[in-house]
Amino acid sequence: MSIVDSVTKAMVPIHREGWPFVAIALVATVVVGYFVSPLFWIGLFFTGWVCYFFRDPKRVTPVGEGLVISPADGVVSHVGLARAPQELEIGDEPLMRVSIFMNVFNCHVNRAPVGGKITRVAYRAGKFLNAELDKASDDNERNGLVIDMGDTRIGVVQIAGLVARRIVCFVREGENINAGERFGLIRFGSRLDVYFPVGTVPKVALGQTMIAGETVLADLSQPQAPAPTLTRVS
Template identity: 60%
Template sequence: MSVSMLSTFVKPMHPEGRRFVAIAAAITAVLFFLWAPLGWIGLGLTIWVYYFFRDPVRVVPTRPGIMVSPADGIVSLLEPAIPPAELGLGEDPLLRISVFMSVFNCHVNRLPAEGRIEKVVYTPGKFLNASLDKASADNERNGLAVVLPDGRRYGVVQIAGLVARRILCWSEAGQELGRGDRFGLIRFGSRLDIYLPEGVTPLVRIGQTMVAGETVIADLASATKED
């Protein structure tokens, strides 16, 4: 098998997944000892766990003024919504783009646009289906308010889903991150909400497939052009 073909199937794995793969592999070994057919099922699950925690290299667009998707998945919601109060983005509705991640998507989250992390706020909650609109308010979540270089602000919120039970965020308030930089991960099915700055026009549609760090979701210059 050539190097290019190998890289298509074998992806780097995020360190967060190592212990889960090790646990799955240990269980698989026991299953093989008990009964070979169960062992093969365990092997399939072990491969899936590795695949879930994959962290492939992404080619982040360099065009100035754009925002990229923070997650792999599909656009499930695209509508004005009031941002979570804890982010301090105001009480007026902002355009919200929701990206739903199934258990088969890569779950490493990336920052949509370069800026300074103004605040990181964790909020406990329920574990409803992440594709539901009310999941934004009711589910466990972790929100980031980000200040762009021009002073405008936007929000990105990690939302736990029906299966997800752990939101990870390794970014802190005051940290400067670039577009497409990794900032967190959610384990086993979830959603990301992006609250665009006022007046910014989205460049995606409901049902569109997103690739974290690569798919352009908005042009920050669009508000200026309209003004």
């Protein structure tokens, strides 16, 4: 294998949503650097960071009946009972929720936690509070999905954060999706909430690091039982 082939194989792909930002950063770097040489290197570093932010690495999704997979890279910031957003239309009773906070250094490509039919896609405008705060689930701009697995439904909510200003969703109602398949992206710091049937016992803990498309959040095929509400203290 040649050096060029080795470097190409080692490179992490950039998601198509990121290419316009990479182009803008690169052009700005060249233009500004032409007039102020030291700023060229700063701009080049920034362009590299933009490439890093929009990286879209390959993931190997576990296969198994009832497995719910993390939809995002990041850290678990909440595990416990909470009411799902009304626009999801999955009931008013508290459900088990796992929240995953993504900082600006995490990969922001979101992946489906389960396979099934998308029966609901609902966007709601809102604020841009720190996504790590629990109230961000209620107050912030968000986009929610409901995935019907046949015998149960899973809710997934993309939540904009303090820096994030754009939620991107690639799927529509009525489409089928596989576990681990890309369904959206949030730009520059955000959070994902996953809502399970009440009684689901999560297999993750507060502060645990998640890998989108790979980390198992819960196994719905195992016996379920009520779990206490826990909130991470910053």
